[in-house]
Amino acid sequence: MKERFAEKIYIGVLAVTQPDGSIVPLRLIWPDGRNWEIDRVLDVRPGVARKAGGEGVRYLCRISGHERELWYAHGQWFVEGGEVKE
């Protein structure tokens, strides 16, 4: 099986920290400044970013009708970009 890779893209996130310490991302800010509202967080659990590399808290979010994964690890947020062809 051919391994698949993706670019790791660090992004800005506007989030709220709840009194219990949990973090809820509200808005995703792309490096170029474009930004999208996060409609809903569907799932939160520790997880690996298999294609881009890295691990952390994985947020499964709905953004403009699409499901997207965000990772929060060591104080930074990142997403997996498009797949890179070998």
Add this chain to the structure above:
Amino acid sequence: MGRVILHCDANSFYASCELVYRPALRGQPMAVCGSTEERHGIVLAATREAKKWGVKTAMVNWEAKLVCPDLITIPPDYGRYIYFSRRLRDIYEQYTDRVEPFGLDECWLDFSDETTTLTDGVLLAKTLRNRVKEELGLTLSIGVSFNKPYAKLGSDLKKPDATTLISPGNYRNVVWPLPVDSLIGVGERMRRKLAARYVLTIGDLAAQSPRAMHAWMGKMGVILQRYAAGEDSTPVMRTVDEPEVKSIGNSITAPQDMYTIHDAYCVMYVLADSVGARLREAGMRGKCISVSVRDVDMRCYGAQKSVEYFTAQAEEIVPIAMRILNMKGFDTLLPYRSLGLSVGSLELNTKPMQMDLLGDAARRDRLARLHEAVDSIHTRFGERAIERGLALANPLYNTIIPRVEHVVHPVGFLR
């Protein structure tokens, strides 16, 4: 119900941690190697692909490159491995509080209770493996059995990402035919010793009578025979959040008895340097100094003293230790055969330090930084690269190896 013990081993731990962050290297021969620039670095961990080429742990770097020219080498990042180790344990501890780590990458988990069976243990193993794969990107090989040595053995049998059950029903067929050095506690020396009497398999060892084993190699022999027979009942230590080490100490029997208090002073510095270096290496400091003395008649005396501040520096430890010797009248016991020193009441040195009003904080800080520099010189150029002037003043001092070489390895399994 019988005991249900899992031994979880994170496969090619260092290498696997690196792969989580470098997915492009997946499927390639890669090894984490110590000090790659220097010629004497060794392979600390290798990926499965590298192992196929014949790369083995503890191989010298150039040797590894020889068997596998395309080998990609990466320097170790211990901070990362400690982090992963912590995360692994966090997962284990969600299932049981009886988690005993063995090195960074291995743990025993105890699930024994009234209702849990070994079959449940196998199911739990599957759950753990899946979670670790999903959350950390690592694979585990897990041994499930009714005692710790068999569980450990089981985790070595099938790798990676596999579970091996060793039950009271199958251990005679699964464990006993294996070579005796697959058993924990049997190293190369012990293997040779056993082979001399045709004890070649674990079954052979299990068949020995405890009495004969005791006569042959003492307490150790009895312990190993019990391991082999599946009769070991040592408990899985519960996790404690306090530092695992209660104290750090060393003792030395000097090559020549210590006749004067000055001799003792010199030896005390050797000990304090060793203990101090180990404290600093562990990131700890302590405030309870204990001294033990053995005189030429082999009588043993000991005393301890707590001070107000935490320390990990020989210059602060030695005066206290010497004061103990004087105060307790140990100076009347001269000559000494051996001296021991240990520092207890430990805390992590990352904690904020209580400054005392009159104490010389600047001096202490300078001292700490001096030791940091000396430690790094020792690490890079060897123990003899920089020494105390005291080493020149007293020949007694100079014949003792200052810091006992302590390679990083799991805590002793046999206590």
